[in-house]
Amino acid sequence: MTASFLGEDYIEIRDLTVDFDGFKAVGGVDLTFLQGRLHFLIGPNGAGKTTLVDALTGLVQGTGTARFRNRDLLAMKSHQIVRLGVGRTFQTATVFEELTVLQNLDIADGIHRKAWSRIGARRRVSERVAEALEVIGLTDLAGKPAGILAHGQRQWLEVGMLLVQEAQVMFLDETVAGMSAEEREETGDLLRRIAPGRTIVVIEHDMEFLRAYADFVTVMHAGKVLAEGTVAEIQANPTVQQVYLGASKEVEVDV
Ligand SMILES: Nc1ncnc2c1ncn2[C@@H]1O[C@H](COP(=O)(O)OP(=O)(O)O)[C@@H](O)[C@H]1O
Ligand SMILES: [Mg+2]
Numbered sequence: 251m252t253a254s255f256l257g258e259d260y261i262e263i264r265d266l267t268v269d270f271d272g273f274k275a276v277g278g279v280d281l282t283f284l285q286g287r288l289h290f291l292i293g294p295n296g297a298g299k300t301t302l303v304d305a306l307t308g309l310v311q312g313t314g315t316a317r318f319r320n321r322d323l324l325a326m327k328s329h330q331i332v333r334l335g336v337g338r339t340f341q342t343a344t345v346f347e348e349l350t351v352l353q354n355l356d357i358a359d360g361i362h363r364k365a366w367s368r369i370g371a372r373r374r375v376s377e378r379v380a381e382a383l384e385v386i387g388l389t390d391l392a393g394k395p396a397g398i399l400a401h402g403q404r405q406w407l408e409v410g411m412l413l414v415q416e417a418q419v420m421f422l423d424e425t426v427a428g429m430s431a432e433e434r435e436e437t438g439d440l441l442r443r444i445a446p447g448r449t450i451v452v453i454e455h456d457m458e459f460l461r462a463y464a465d466f467v468t469v470m471h472a473g474k475v476l477a478e479g480t481v482a483e484i485q486a487n488p489t490v491q492q493v494y495l496g497a498s499k500e501v502e503v504d505v
Contacts (some may be wrong), residue, residue: 251375252391255470258286259285259286259318259319259418259419259442259449260282260283260284260285260318260399260449261282261306261316261317261318261323261336261419261433261449262282262285262315262316262317262318262481263279263280263281263282263284263306263316263317263318264280264310264314264315264316265278265279265280265281265313265314265315265316266281266302266305266306266313266315266324267279267313267314267317268298268301268304268310268311268312268313268443269303269313269314269494274382274473275298275301275473275491276287276298276301276302276305276312276473277472277473277474278300278314278474279298279301279302279470279473279474280299280475281468281475281478283419283449283451284449284466285418285447285449286444286445286446286447286448286449287450287465287466288408288441288445288450288463288467289449289450289452289464289465289466289467289468290451290452290453290454290460290463290464290467290468291451291453291454291470292453292454292455292460292468292469292470293469293470293471293476293493294471294493294494296472297470297471297472297473298470298473298474299423299453299470300341300423300453301473302448302470303338303421303451305324306324306336306421307323307324307328307331307332307336307337307338307421308323308327308328308329308330308331308333309328309454311324312324313460315445318334318336318419319334319335319420319455321334322337322477323336324366326487328436330462332361332415332417335416335417335418335419336414336417336418336421337338337411337412337415337419337420337421337503338412338421338422338423339405339408339409339412339418339420339421339422339423339425339460341423341424341427344408344409345396345399345407345415346394346398347396347405348395348396349391349394349395349396349398349428350392350393350394350395351383351388351391351393351395351396351399351442352379352383352392352393352450353413354396354407355379355382355383355411355414355442356379356409358412358414358415359378359379359415360392360418361412361415362415362416372397378413378414378416379414382410382411382413382414383410385422385440385444386406386407386409386410386413386440386445387406387408387411387436387440388403388406388407388410392401400433401428401429401433402429402430402433402436402437404439405425405426405429405437406436408425408447409422409440413444417448418447418449418468419448419449419450419451420444420446420448420449420450420451421451421453422441422451422452422453423453424453424454424455425437425453425454426454426456426459427454427455427456431440431444431505434456434459435451435460435462438459438462438463438490442463443464445446452464460481461481462490464480464481465480466479467479467480467481468485469487469490469493471493476489476490476493477489477490494497
């Protein structure tokens with residue numbers, strides 16, 4: 251698949267390398283994330299998944315290129331990357347617990363404020379925030395402190411913050427980890443709802459969740475892309491099976 255057929259958003263990564271004092275956490279990765287499909291990024295702990303996202307969001311310096319809308323994300327600062335419409339969640343939730351759900355979304359909305367007149371901004375702000383509340387299913391809890399949210403709801407609030415930021419690209423780093431089966435299903439449905447028109451990359455360990463929702467899968471291992479394809483192709487891949495079976499002796503990975 252080549253980028254010239256797409257005519258829509260995509261991130262095209264070429265030879266991405268992240269070197270920590272001689273240790274290549276990401277070692278020459280080529281990868282393309284296309285708009286409109288749920289692209290799962292899997293691999294054993296330490297494979298380099300989070301580091302890859304850190305490099306694409308300006309948190310660590312990588313070499314190579316990561317083209318998005320004629321820009322190279324690797325040459326940009328993290329706040330510029332956010333403004334360009336690339337957002338991410340973290341493995342540990344980052345909501346403000348003392349603030350309400352609404353206030354958390356309002357803070358995320360702040361990135362738009364400078365651009366508009368005050369009155370215009372107010373109306374736009376409430377529309378964006380109200381819509382995000384609906385999409386993530388937290389409208390009834392808007393006035394509650396984020397600290398009282400259940401684990402799943404907190405993750406959805408983080409997704410809501412990305413929606414409010416109008417992130418066109420979302421990297422979700424182990425968002426469903428620790429969720430109940432019911433919360434996972436609701437999360438999968440949420441991602442399906444927001445995927446059209448967006449580029450969504452889901453870092454995940456849970457194979458059942460992957461089987462249910464992944465449109466495309468990239469497997470990373472030791473800083474490199476080990477395999478790519480549909481869920482069926484990945485599951486049938488002997489090298490992938492070997493890595494997971496080998497890894498399961500040392501770390502807990504669902505097969
Ligand atoms: N800041 C850092 N300095 C040195 N090594 C790091 C740093 N961040 C991550 N690593 C190492 O890079 C490798 C990849 O880590 P990470 O990207 O977190 O893996 P994953 O998210 O796939 O579990 C690991 O071996 C990890 O210990
Ligand atoms: Mg990680």
